[in-house]
Amino acid sequence: DGEEDEREECIASDEEPMPDLPDDFDESDENINQLWNCLTAEEKNEFKSMLSDGRISHLLNEYKPWKPWWLYKTQAPAIITDLETTTAPSSSPNLPDTIPTVESTVVPLPSLTSILPHIHVRFDVFEILFAYVLISVRYRGDFNSYIYESGMEFLHIASRHFTQKSDIFDEQEDPMSVLHTRISLLRENLQDEIISYRISEEFFVNLLADSLNIIHGPYPRQSSSSIYVLAALSDIKRFLVKIQEYKSSEEPTIIKELNKSTSTPINVFHTNRIIKPKIIVNKCTNSKLYIHRQSTVSKSSNPMKRKKDENLKTFNRKIVLNLSRKIDYLLSWTMTHSSRLLMLESELQGIEQDLRHQLNQYQRDKNCIEKNLKHIRLQQQTANGSKRIQEL
Numbered sequence: 001d002g003e004e005d006e007r008e009e010c011i012a013s014d015e016e017p018m019p020d021l022p023d024d025f026d027e028s029d030e031n032i033n034q035l036w037n038c039l040t041a042e043e044k045n046e047f048k049s050m051l052s053d054g055r056i057s058h059l060l061n062e063y064k065p066w067k068p069w070w071l072y073k074t075q076a077p078a079i080i081t082d083l084e085t086t087t088a089p090s091s092s093p094n095l096p097d098t099i100p101t102v103e104s105t106v107v108p109l110p111s112l113t114s115i116l117p118h119i120h121v122r123f124d125v126f127e128i129l130f131a132y133v134l135i136s137v138r139y140r141g142d143f144n145s146y147i148y149e150s151g152m153e154f155l156h157i158a159s160r161h162f163t164q165k166s167d168i169f170d171e172q173e174d175p176m177s178v179l180h181t182r183i184s185l186l187r188e189n190l191q192d193e194i195i196s197y198r199i200s201e202e203f204f205v206n207l208l209a210d211s212l213n214i215i216h217g218p219y220p221r222q223s224s225s226s227i228y229v230l231a232a233l234s235d236i237k238r239f240l241v242k243i244q245e246y247k248s249s250e251e252p253t254i255i256k257e258l259n260k261s262t263s264t265p266i267n268v269f270h271t272n273r274i275i276k277p278k279i280i281v282n283k284c285t286n287s288k289l290y291i292h293r294q295s296t297v298s299k300s301s302n303p304m305k306r307k308k309d310e311n312l313k314t315f316n317r318k319i320v321l322n323l324s325r326k327i328d329y330l331l332s333w334t335m336t337h338s339s340r341l342l343m344l345e346s347e348l349q350g351i352e353q354d355l356r357h358q359l360n361q362y363q364r365d366k367n368c369i370e371k372n373l374k375h376i377r378l379q380q381q382t383a384n385g386s387k388r389i390q391e392l
Contacts, residue, residue, distance in 0.1 A: 060140075066140040066141060068136060068141065068210060069098045069099050069100070069141070069231075070133075070213045070214045070228050071213060072096060072098065072099065072218055073219070073220070074094045074095065074219065075094065075219065076219035076220065076223040077094070094218070095218060095227070099218075099228075099231050100231040100232065100234055100235035100238075101234060102227070102230045102231050102234045103230075103234040103331060106230070106331045106335055107332055108335055109329075109332040109333050109335070109336035109337070110336070111332070112328070112329065112332045113329075117333055117337065120175070121333055121340070122340045122341065122343060122344040123178065123179055123344070124330065125229065125233075125330055125333075125341070125344065126179075126211060126215075126344060126348065127157075127160060127182065127186055128158045128236065128326075128327070128330065129214050129215065129229070129232055130157070130186065130207060130211050131153075131154050131157035132154070132235070133207055133210045133211050133214070134154075134157065134197075134207055135150045135153055135154050137207070137210070143239070144239065147242055147243060147246050151315060155315065155319055156189070156194055157190065158236075159319050159322070159323055160186060160189045161182070162322065163319065164185065175343075175347060176347060176350070176351075179347050179348070179351065180351065183208075183351065187204065201355070201359050202359055205352060205355045205356050205359055208348060208355070211348065212345060212348050212352060213228070214228045215228070215229060215341055215345045215348065216228070224341065224342055224345060225338075226334050226335070226341055229334050229341060230331065230334055230335065233327055233330055233331050233334065234331065237324070237327045237328070240320060240323060240324045244315075244317075244324075246314075
């Protein structure tokens, strides 16, 4: 009887009228607070849980889907008539306005410098494009509206290859070995305490695939093009200008961590990889990306100094300037050495396919184990039920 009363009570609660909600919502704090107050305590806790594990991003994408510009594909021009057409990709009539405009001031590399480029420059292009893809996906293409947050994250990831001194490679070293190592270092950099991204293996592989889409360009498989690389680098250049113009009086939602710990490489090509003890990696199956922030300030540090440091909402000017010069160089390099992008595309495709295969195998093994466990539990329940019947 108690169970029936409880069931009736639950059904009755479902029939209670919904609270009156405002007819017209906008994004003002007043309306958001009003909507929040309409939620029950249980609903508020559930919402907070969805924020923490990343499920909210899936709901948001279902409500208002966002398609990255680099997924747009079209047919390649039938005939390339002159050199100017190849060096002015922004003039292509087949590309929509959603594609970032290519900078018109890009010059061939020999006009910029007489020094021959390092053979591994293409890997620098990859790391910067990866950082661009990550903030684009995280902010659903609107990273310019969150200059401080997206800027801090982009600078931290994109500058890794010249702020860390542990990946100086000889030109004679096997390129695939170099790329594997740099991807491992990149993955570790995502777990640094400054930003500490909680990224699933699936999402990481998808970011590699998105980077490949930019490197390949808008045309079918048989026609690679540097158009999207030039467009992305041009978009980054304009983004860095906005970072330089950023006013520190704006209130950010994240605080820059000033005490960066020393990093050690981890291997992203194995399921069981070594992770620093201070960083807890949560591989939530419902989450594509979840950011966890940790404070690294010592308890013995001066509280006045800590408060002063937290108010320094500025970017590292040296890194911004170095990265800006790097982007100018890579724009010229891409225009002059587009054939090197074909090499990069081929190398990344092999790694992305290997990681995708390992991910699929892991998921199949996981499903098989879960199925076996479910079968074992069912057998145990059946055996326990039979035993109770015999006892009765």
